[in-house]
Amino acid sequence: MAKVCIGIDFGGTAIKFSALDADLTPGPVTSLPTPVEQGPQAVIDQIVAGANQLIEERSIARKDIVAVGIGSPGPLNIRQGILLALPNIPGMENLPLRDAVGEKLSLPATLENDANAAAFAEYLIGAGRGSQAMSMLTLGTGLGSGLIYHGQIIHGRHDMGGEVGHLIIKPGGRQCKCGQRGCLEQYCSAVNLARHTTLHLQKGEASSLQDVLAEKGSIDSRDINDARRAGDALAAKVWDECCYHLAIGCINLCHIFDPDRIVLAGGLSNAGDDLLEPVRKHWLEQNWTLFEQKTELAIATLGADAGAVGAAGVAWQVFGGLDATAA
Numbered sequence: 402m403a404k405v406c407i408g409i410d411f412g413g414t415a416i417k418f419s420a421l422d423a424d425l426t427p428g429p430v431t432s433l434p435t436p437v438e439q440g441p442q443a444v445i446d447q448i449v450a451g452a453n454q455l456i457e458e459r460s461i462a463r464k465d466i467v468a469v470g471i472g473s474p475g476p477l478n479i480r481q482g483i484l485l486a487l488p489n490i491p492g493m494e495n496l497p498l499r500d501a502v503g504e505k506l507s508l509p510a511t512l513e514n515d516a517n518a519a520a521f522a523e524y525l526i527g528a529g530r531g532s533q534a535m536s537m538l539t540l541g542t543g544l545g546s547g548l549i550y551h552g553q554i555i556h557g558r559h560d561m562g563g564e565v566g567h568l569i570i571k572p573g574g575r576q577c578k579c580g581q582r583g584c585l586e587q588y589c590s591a592v593n594l595a596r597h598t599t600l601h602l603q604k605g606e607a608s609s610l611q612d613v614l615a616e617k618g619s620i621d622s623r624d625i626n627d628a629r630r631a632g633d634a635l636a637a638k639v640w641d642e643c644c645y646h647l648a649i650g651c652i653n654l655c656h657i658f659d660p661d662r663i664v665l666a667g668g669l670s671n672a673g674d675d676l677l678e679p680v681r682k683h684w685l686e687q688n689w690t691l692f693e694q695k696t697e698l699a700i701a702t703l704g705a706d707a708g709a710v711g712a713a714g715v716a717w718q719v720f721g722g723l724d725a726t727a728a
């Protein structure tokens with residue numbers, strides 16, 4: 402049977418598992434809930450159980466498994482394979498997650514930031530395929546990001562590189578959970594867009610979204626885009642502001658990194674061209690005129706499976722000799 406790497410995407414609510422062949426064909430992704438209440442040992446046991454379940458279900462021989470790759474929220478010490486902290490699960494401080502999982506599975510293991518892993522998957526087999534320098538921005542609860550250059554994930558000196566969500570795009574602006582003000586994440590994640598639109602509605606501003614809020618108790622980014630498409634003025638305004646700020650963030654990113662492609666992922670990217678077109682418009686209006694801006698904007702293609710697939714891709718690169726340099 403063909404060799405595989407196992408990929409694990411460890412998140413605050415679910416843990417996802419996938420097996421990736423040497424030709425980078427991903428298998429089906431399975432999922433288990435994260436036992437948040439039960440502490441670190443239960444989390445490790447659940448990760449190991451899910452991996453073993455996948456191995457059995459797919460009838461993978463142990464000798465054919467090259468390595469296991471884990472993607473995790475940060476902050477991480479990637480070289481040492483340590484999860485430094487995880488605010489929503491107490492007791493996860495300074496946890497040697499890579500070696501704990503690797504030893505229990507008797508496999509070589511890697512640990513990577515989850516947003517970097519997802520970006521690596523898009524780079525290998527998704528919307529970033531064929532690029533040499535790629536950035537991915539995941540517009541979900543927060544704004545996760547990953548930068549890939551010639552097949553290498555950019556970690557920086559302290560594993561904090563590529564945190565595009567915390568570029569300050571509005572000095573003195575909205576307070577971010579990170580301690581800064583005016584971070585891109587505060588203006589362009591799906592959850593923050595919905596949160597700040599809700600504040601407008603709570604002030605009593607006229608909008609068809611008032612009915613949605615009254616009916617469902619909350620609104621999401623899809624509701625806002627639906628209202629915008631139906632001609633709602635408030636929805637159009639907040640959507641356009643979000644796209645404007647995203648364009649500013651992308652322009653700043655280009656001046657630092659000059660990628661050939663920026664891939665947009667996460668909940669907000671489900672809007673497809675409804676997101677891309679206004680971002681491109683602001684991008685062209687706000688960008689410099691010194692040179693033609695050649696970077697392309699694209700929507701991610703792998704969806705929520707990207708994290709597990711990318712974690713396996715990292716394992717292939719570290720232990721399987723995968724040359725991820727674009728041809």
Ligand SMILES: [Zn+2]
Binds near residue numbers: 566577579581
């Ligand atoms: Zn921030």
